[in-house]
Structure formats: C-alpha cells, structure tokens
Amino acid sequence: MIRPPAPRCSRRGLIGFPVGSGGRGTCGRLILSALCAAIFSGCSPPSSAPPPDAKPLTGRQIFLAKCVVCHLADGKGVPNLYPSLTSSPRLSGPPEKLVRIMLLGLKGPQIRNGTTFNGMMPSWRFDLTDSQIADVLNDVIARWSPGTRALPLDLVTAMRRQTASEKLFPTPEEVDGK
Numbered sequence: 001m002i003r004p005p006a007p008r009c010s011r012r013g014l015i016g017f018p019v020g021s022g023g024r025g026t027c028g029r030l031i032l033s034a035l036c037a038a039i040f041s042g043c044s045p046p047s048s049a050p051p052p053d054a055k056p057l058t059g060r061q062i063f064l065a066k067c068v069v070c071h072l073a074d075g076k077g078v079p080n081l082y083p084s085l086t087s088s089p090r091l092s093g094p095p096e097k098l099v100r101i102m103l104l105g106l107k108g109p110q111i112r113n114g115t116t117f118n119g120m121m122p123s124w125r126f127d128l129t130d131s132q133i134a135d136v137l138n139d140v141i142a143r144w145s146p147g148t149r150a151l152p153l154d155l156v157t158a159m160r161r162q163t164a165s166e167k168l169f170p171t172p173e174e175v176d177g178k
Ligand code: HEC
Pocket: 062, 063, 066, 067, 068, 069, 070, 071, 081, 082, 083, 084, 085, 088, 089, 090, 098, 101, 106, 107, 108, 109, 110, 112, 117, 118, 119, 120, 121, 122, 124, 136, 137, 140, 172
C-alpha cells in the first residue's frame, strides 16, 4: 500500500485538489505524491547532465585537435608536404621564431631532412589564446626537444602585440631574418 507523503506535503498538495474516496482517492494520492516529490526535490538539474567543462585543454589535447591533421600524431609529418616536428631545428632555436610561426603562419620553400617543403602552415592567432599557443608549443618542445627550456606565456603575449600589424604567412627567410 502506498502511503501518502509527509503531512505537510499532503496538506499543501490537497489544496485545490479534492481527493475522493475509493479508487479515485488512491489515484489522487499517487498524483499528489509525485507532485510533492517534484516540489520538494528542488530545482537541481537532472543528474545525467554533464558537469560544466571548466578545465582548460592541455597542450597535448590542443596538438591532437589542431596539429595532427598535418604533422601527424607522432609529429613526423608527411614527406614533401608537412615537415617533421620531431627533427625540426626550430624547436631548440630561438623561441621567438616558433611563436612567430604560430601567430603568423609560414609559407615558402625550406629544406628539412634533405627535402624541400613548400606548403602553408596556418596562422593560429585567431584560433588559439596566448596560453594555448604556449601550451601546445611546450608540449611539442618537451616531447621532441627534451633538453630545451619551456617558453614562457608572456613571450607569446608580447609577440602577439609585436606582430599585430605584420602580414600573415611570412616566408622562412623572413622569419629567420627577424
Ligand atoms: C594545414 C596543415 C598544418 C597544420 C594544421 C599545422 N601545420 Fe605546422 N606546418 C605546416 C607546413 C606546411 C609547414 C611548413 C611550411 C613551410 O615550410 O613553408 C609547417 C611548419 C611548422 C613549424 C615549423 C617547422 C620548421 O622546421 O620550420 C612548426 C613549429 C609547426 N608547423 C607547428 C605546428 C603546430 C604546433 C600546429 C598545431 C597548432 C601546426 N603546426 C599545425 C602545416 C600545418
């Protein structure tokens, strides 16, 4: 036998909801129980709702989302199309050049491992925040140039300001000449 909920609840529930005798009464009480349960369970979201995604993406997650399509998950790239990051001399070179390439992109021939690459590296200045650029580059550096120091976030912030009026897609010579 289903018992009516707590007195306070059923009194409230009964207002404007006359419950007759017999079967109708049981039915009314059932509805009231459900109503009261709904009222007193509060307004919490359904338990199946995913928690708000407050965690920022890690450098590795950014790499997997943005870079693997060309440089591949192992960073080795595609011969003649996308250069290998694992053997790029830029990882241990001046960090400003790496940041500049990320912010402005890169276009034009350069030789890597005896092969000329003449593709187009996208600019990430409109897609990634300063900390995302720092994090993804530091993930790349940590994996494939382990002796090299991580680059600081404020370098990216400063370079973003410094390169704001520069044209996108400099050539490798232009990057190296800076
Ligand atoms: C659409 C393809 C594409 C995507 C996506 C891409 N790259 Fe590139 N990347 C290139 C190409 C092509 C070059 C070489 C351009 C050239 O030599 O003219 C390059 C060059 C580079 C270089 C310089 C390598 C060197 O030795 O000079 C770095 C560093 C780099 N990419 C990092 C990244 C990172 C980090 C991401 C993800 C945020 C990324 N790339 C996403 C195509 C891509």
